Amino acid sequence: MPLSSANKRALSEENKGEPALTSKRSRTESKNRELDEPESCATMTEPQKKANFSALSGNGISRHASPLANAKPGAAKKLVIKNFKEKPQIPENFEEQTWLKLAEAVGAIQRSCAIRYSLEELYQAVENMCSYKMAAGLYQQLQSACMKHVRANLQQFLGDTYDHEQFLKMMSNCWQAHCRQMIMIRSIFLFLDRTYVLQTSSILSIWDMGLDLFRTHIISHRTVEARTVDGLLNLIERERAGETVNRQLLKNLLRMLTDLQIYQEAFEKKFLEATERLYSAEGQRLMQERDVPEYLAHVDKRLNEENERLLHYLDSSTKKPLISCVEKQLLEQHLAQILQKGLTQLLDENRIADLTLMNQLFSRVKDGLKELCTAFSSYIKNTGRLIVVNPSNDAEKDKDMVQNLLDFKDKLDNIIEVCFAQNPKFVNAMKEAFENFINQRQNKPAELIAKYVDSKLRAGNKEATEEELEKLLDKIMVLFRFIHGKDVFEAFYKKDLAKRLLVGKSASVDAEKSMLSKLKQECGGGFTSKLEGMFKDMELSKDIVLAFKQHQQYLDASQAIDLTVNILTMGYWPTYPPCEVLLPSEMVYLQEVFKKFYLGKHSGRKLQWQPTLGHCVLKAEFNSFGVRKELQVSLFQTLCLLLFNENNEYTYQEIKTATGIEDSELRRTLQSLACGKARVLHKTPKGKDVEDGDKFQFNDEFKHKLYRIKINQIQMKETQEENTSTTERVFHDRQYQVDAAIVRIMKMRKTLTHNLLISELYNQLKFPVKPADLKKRIESLIDREYMERDKDNPNTYHYVA
Amino acid sequence: MAEEMDVDREADKETSSKPEKMFTLKKWNLVAMWSWDVECDTCAICRVQVMDACLRCQSENKQDDCVVVWGDCNHSFHNCCMSLWVKQNNRCPLCQQEWVVQRIGK
Numbered sequence: 001m002p003l004s005s006a007n008k009r010a011l012s013e014e015n016k017g018e019p020a021l022t023s024k025r026s027r028t029e030s031k032n033r034e035l036d037e038p039e040s041c042a043t044m045t046e047p048q049k050k051a052n053f054s055a056l057s058g059n060g061i062s063r064h065a066s067p068l069a070n071a072k073p074g075a076a077k078k079l080v081i082k083n084f085k086e087k088p089q090i091p092e093n094f095e096e097q098t099w100l101k102l103a104e105a106v107g108a109i110q111r112s113c114a115i116r117y118s119l120e121e122l123y124q125a126v127e128n129m130c131s132y133k134m135a136a137g138l139y140q141q142l143q144s145a146c147m148k149h150v151r152a153n154l155q156q157f158l159g160d161t162y163d164h165e166q167f168l169k170m171m172s173n174c175w176q177a178h179c180r181q182m183i184m185i186r187s188i189f190l191f192l193d194r195t196y197v198l199q200t201s202s203i204l205s206i207w208d209m210g211l212d213l214f215r216t217h218i219i220s221h222r223t224v225e226a227r228t229v230d231g232l233l234n235l236i237e238r239e240r241a242g243e244t245v246n247r248q249l250l251k252n253l254l255r256m257l258t259d260l261q262i263y264q265e266a267f268e269k270k271f272l273e274a275t276e277r278l279y280s281a282e283g284q285r286l287m288q289e290r291d292v293p294e295y296l297a298h299v300d301k302r303l304n305e306e307n308e309r310l311l312h313y314l315d316s317s318t319k320k321p322l323i324s325c326v327e328k329q330l331l332e333q334h335l336a337q338i339l340q341k342g343l344t345q346l347l348d349e350n351r352i353a354d355l356t357l358m359n360q361l362f363s364r365v366k367d368g369l370k371e372l373c374t375a376f377s378s379y380i381k382n383t384g385r386l387i388v389v390n391p392s393n394d395a396e397k398d399k400d401m402v403q404n405l406l407d408f409k410d411k412l413d414n415i416i417e418v419c420f421a422q423n424p425k426f427v428n429a430m431k432e433a434f435e436n437f438i439n440q441r442q443n444k445p446a447e448l449i450a451k452y453v454d455s456k457l458r459a460g461n462k463e464a465t466e467e468e469l470e471k472l473l474d475k476i477m478v479l480f481r482f483i484h485g486k487d488v489f490e491a492f493y494k495k496d497l498a499k500r501l502l503v504g505k506s507a508s509v510d511a512e513k514s515m516l517s518k519l520k521q522e523c524g525g526g527f528t529s530k531l532e533g534m535f536k537d538m539e540l541s542k543d544i545v546l547a548f549k550q551h552q553q554y555l556d557a558s559q560a561i562d563l564t565v566n567i568l569t570m571g572y573w574p575t576y577p578p579c580e581v582l583l584p585s586e587m588v589y590l591q592e593v594f595k596k597f598y599l600g601k602h603s604g605r606k607l608q609w610q611p612t613l614g615h616c617v618l619k620a621e622f623n624s625f626g627v628r629k630e631l632q633v634s635l636f637q638t639l640c641l642l643l644f645n646e647n648n649e650y651t652y653q654e655i656k657t658a659t660g661i662e663d664s665e666l667r668r669t670l671q672s673l674a675c676g677k678a679r680v681l682h683k684t685p686k687g688k689d690v691e692d693g694d695k696f697q698f699n700d701e702f703k704h705k706l707y708r709i710k711i712n713q714i715q716m717k718e719t720q721e722e723n724t725s726t727t728e729r730v731f732h733d734r735q736y737q738v739d740a741a742i743v744r745i746m747k748m749r750k751t752l753t754h755n756l757l758i759s760e761l762y763n764q765l766k767f768p769v770k771p772a773d774l775k776k777r778i779e780s781l782i783d784r785e786y787m788e789r790d791k792d793n794p795n796t797y798h799y800v801a
Numbered sequence: 802m803a804e805e806m807d808v809d810r811e812a813d814k815e816t817s818s819k820p821e822k823m824f825t826l827k828k829w830n831l832v833a834m835w836s837w838d839v840e841c842d843t844c845a846i847c848r849v850q851v852m853d854a855c856l857r858c859q860s861e862n863k864q865d866d867c868v869v870v871w872g873d874c875n876h877s878f879h880n881c882c883m884s885l886w887v888k889q890n891n892r893c894p895l896c897q898q899e900w901v902v903q904r905i906g907k
Binding site: 502525526529533536560561562563564565566567568569570571573576586587590591594595598602603604605606607608609610611613614615616617618619620621622623630631635638641642644645698740743744747786 | 822823824825826827828829830831832833834835836837838848849850852853856859862864865868869871904905906907
């Protein structure tokens with residue numbers, strides 16, 4: 001609660017010389033009394049006051065009740081309050097005297113000398129002056145005293161020769177002295193600051209006034225400002241160039257600029273300009289000089305340095321513009337060049353750390369990641385294309401394609417996970433890129449993937465444990481997903497699966513089933529139903545044979561031949577070229593007995609023998625050395641060998657006539673028997689190839705370290721013929737699939753426009769097909785009266801029931 | 802090309818007289834492909850090959866049960882297609898003879 005200044009002044013004048021305690025107490029009294037009658041207090045003498053004080057402490061109410069107290073009987077003393085006879089005067093030269101005292105103190109502070117008066121005294125002086133309404137004048141005088149001093153300081157900064165750092169130190173010292181002084185001065189003039197200055201909105205607080213003076217008279221001097229800012233920039237530039245500089249000095253001066261509120265206009269703008277110039281030039285230069293990883297490391301270093309600068313001396317408001325300036329000059333300007341110059345190398349060499357840094361840096365600038373992602377994607381496309389495309393159809397290269405693709409994928413997965421933080425954009429870009437390049441070469445990738453799976457599922461592949469195999473299959477499924485012509489995969493997969501099943505070469509039933517379920521999951525039951533059918537056929541065949549062996553006729557006909565049978569469902573299995581051979585009579589008989597048995601069980605069916613797939617075990621006796629062997633051979637080999645039971649020598653033509661085996665098959669069969677490792681036949685003349693005129697004799701002197709010998713059929717180089725036919729069949733089947741799909745859709749929808757039909761077809765078909773080809777199939781179905789065009793609207797079709 | 806099967810060591814050496822046969826068939830794995838014994842391999846009702854299940858059975862995943870039926874006229878269809886057909890019209894869709902089941906495949 002503010003004291004009434006007039007009262008208090010009067011009191012303090014009167015009580016001069018009294019002990020401080022009394023003075024204080026009287027002030028308290030007057031404070032209390034002024035509530036009733038502010039004038040009266042001056043009339044009281046000292047003892048009166050004391051009495052009054054004690055009365056007050058006894059009963060606080062009595063003083064309020066004085067008029068009433070008069071009326072009461074027994075009130076012996078009367079308290080009379082009178083006005084001053086004369087208004088108390090302040091000494092005439094009070095203002096000048098006091099100011100002189102204060103001015104002297106201010107001067108001493110500014111000169112950093114000892115002050116003659118106690119601070120309390122000075123404070124009191126200020127307080128008194130304020131109380132006598134001299135505040136305005138006091139403020140004026142203080143201001144001009146400060147101004148004079150500040151002005152006097154200017155000269156030192158205008159010297160002709162100066163060194164940046166020297167100058168800055170000078171400035172910093174001056175500023176700090178100024179602050180120290182102003183704090184001191186403000187403490188003395190605190191009363192002024194808190195009362196007059198606070199109530200007068202048009203003038204600045206003492207501290208602000210000090211700042212204002214410093215700003216106006218020192219810093220805003222053109223030369224000084226320029227020198228200061230240049231000095232600062234010079235110092236920062238030197239630090240950026242690697243020198244160690246006085247960071248404290250920088251910090252002090254920048255704080256000064258901030259306090260003076262000219263940080264932004266005087267310093268920051270120029271600073272950012274200088275930064276931009278520096279880094280723009282540096283970016284240009286280093287992009288030329290350094291390779292990308294080095295450059296990125298440099299950028300990272302620069303960003304860290306600038307952040308440190310912010311931490312140590314720059315104002316935090318500069319952070320955003322500064323960092324973005326560095327990012328822009330060092331990164332954004334060079335995005336394309338960095339990617340073009342360095343990304344391929346980094347990815348090729350799998351430079352995880354550098355790629356991580358690149359991702360980090362690029363994520364800072366606008367469109368950085370987008371560009372990185374695009375470049376990443378085109379890298380995958382280019383590299384992948386090199387793996388996949390093989391214009392000369394070099395079998396050696398194709399052999400490694402799938403393994404290379406898997407390795408490539410692994411590498412990229414790792415990079416995306418570690419370097420690109422599993423960013424979904426990159427994951428998608430990779431998927432798209434894979435899909436793009438893998439389908440640049442038609443069919444072959446699908447075929448090779450199928451063959452790769454075969455090589456892994458085939459018995460004898462002991463490289464991997466079940467778990468590893470399972471993992472590998474999962475990876476292959478990822479590649480498979482990218483393939484457009486999934487039916488090509490299926491065709492080749494099926495062919496190999498058939499071989500594995502029929503020759504009993506599958507490594508593990510579990511792995512087969514697992515692969516099947518993966519395919520099913522990926523492409524739906526329709527895709528795998530036939531493959532599943534193949535497994536089912538194998539099971540059913542086992543049952544049939546068991547049943548047949550119980551059958552009386554088998555016992556009669558078998559003649560100790562141990563028969564096993566595989567009955568395959570047409571359509572599930574690959575188609576094999578039909579072929580007829582001449583079997584020995586006992587085999588024909590056994591075969592017929594089985595056929596009768598089978599058809600008795602399954603009416604409405606017909607059987608077609610597949611001699612190419614049959615195989616046998618033969619007991620052989622070579623008499624010269626009395627050697628007995630068991631030969632594991634194909635049916636064709638069996639037929640040839642059985643002939644030699646009748647005769648010791650045959651010509652090629654004779655064998656051909658006797659067995660009825662097709663020419664090229666027979667040549668390969670005889671080659672395997674007479675030119676391979678285990679030569680049970682002699683050929684004359686000797687030679688690798690079988691000619692028409694060749695003769696074959698039984699090799700009575702056959703020797704082999706093993707008892708049971710497997711004589712492999714010489715594989716027709718699976719290549720062209722078989723391969724082409726598989727591919728051709730796929731394309732042929734596609735026609736049927738398109739037809740079937742069209743009919744299916746039309747049957748369900750009855751009426752459909754052309755466009756809707758086409759789009760539904762694309763949803764259903766699992767292989768790439770051109771719209772023109774679809775149109776042809778539609779035409780063909782219209783010709784065959786499966787559907788018809790609408791009479792009014794040729795773009796609409798109706799299903800014909 | 803021959804390849805050894807790592808099996809039993811050479812068996813008993815026998816120096817008997819020359820046997821009748823040098824080669825005897827011990828084991829035979831016979832392979833055959835079965836298909837429905839039909840004249841036309843497409844079902845005229847659903848227009849799907851008879852070796853494949855009809856569309857209804859395909860969608861219901863009952864491929865194994867989708868057998869073929871022959872009429873007296875020797876025309877054949879999916880059994881399930883035909884059984885739906887005869888509910889509307891008891892004639893063979895191909896020759897219009899009255900439909901009498903001759904046999905059902907299994």
